[in-house]
Amino acid sequence: MKIAILGLGYVGITAAACLASQGHEVIGVDPNQTKVNAILDGRSPISEPGVEDLIAQAQASGSLTATTAMTRDVASCELVIVCVGTPSAVDGSHSMTHIAEVSRQLAELVRANPATRLTVAYRSTIRPGSMEELIQPILESVLSDVKSQIELVYYPEFLRESSAVKDFFAPPKIVVGTADGQASAVIDELNKGLDAPVFYVKYRESEITKFVDNTFHAVKTVFANEVGRLCVQLGIDASEVHKIFVSDTKLNISANYLRPGGAFGGSCLPKDVRAFQHISRTSGGNTFMIDSLIASNEAHKSFLFEYATRNLEHGSRVLLLGIAFKDQSDDLRESPNVDLARMLITAGYQLSIFDPHVEPQNLMGQNLGVLSNSPFIRQLLVDRKSAEDTEWSLVIDTRGTIGNYSITAARIVDINRLA
Known part of the structure; x- marks a missing residue:
């Protein structure tokens, strides 16, 4: 396949080197003459393990070239991959200057070559809505x-510096927007042979992917620290705590607790988080993220x-399907669904509650206390x-179980399934 890479930063250089090594004919385009000269000399303009060897091999075989201008050769490509930078603007947003300019130049090139038929895949991290509202x-x-x-595609990359070549050939996932x-079809052909789950989604779902991933990586780092x-502060060996924590791949290092849905509640999470916050305050832990939970x-x-309740x-x-904090349980302690019921009543809706596992006559202990503090549950x-x-x-299903009933x-x- 003949491929043009627009933007020769870390992502673009790695893509150019790896694709050329697979036998594709690759043209790298970047206004920086130093970067272009390095590639033409068979050298890598960045320090990244494995990249320079791939560039040298590609130069020797004639499968990789580079230029500072978007020439007619780009119009003859089957695929154009946009990898220009989106640095932070003063207000914290991504600066879209390079994206806008390269898009305009590409459009001008296509207009000057009417027979052109391109798949244009953007890999730069961009705000959701950018494909439809800007590009x-x-x-x-x-x-x-x-x-x-032009077939317009958003195709995010998942490369880590210092392991970019390895990540290119063994990505954690492939997302095609x-x-x-x-x-x-062009992107599928490009990814032939890669062993990774593939997701075909609309633009916005694909655009937000990198933000979700990178922010979660940041969350993990901050939480660990x-x-x-x-x-x-407490005289505890953090390395031993880490070993115990990461050994649990059933609940801790897993997909559990990561689906967007209901608030957390029950007898453990709220009270233990509050207690952990208190321990931090009294020991000088400065746990700002934990304190925000x-x-x-x-x-x-x-x-x-x-x-x-929007537009209601x-x-x-209104029927609230499920009042206990968890399915197949009658535990009402700190159930977020009790709070939701209060909000519905306060807002003036005619609320009823159906939970097949909650029977007031069988409640005892702290659960009975919840009924004393929230008598409306028994009545509704x-x-x-x-x-x-x-x-x-309206039926608000807190369980995902409405299919079990004829409601x-x-x-x-x-x-539990926000959409």
């Missing part, structure tokens, strides 16, 4: 019929209420027949 309008301002000449969320600081959880409860008329009949609980025989304006509603919201 596509720029192309449309120059080209009368973009779709007939298109206008309709369908596959791109906050725990480490606290351990030092309860406040963020409370904000999420309010968000779920707004999310579920006051006074509407309905049985299965009432839940199924009533026409509801009729104008609208159903599963708060």
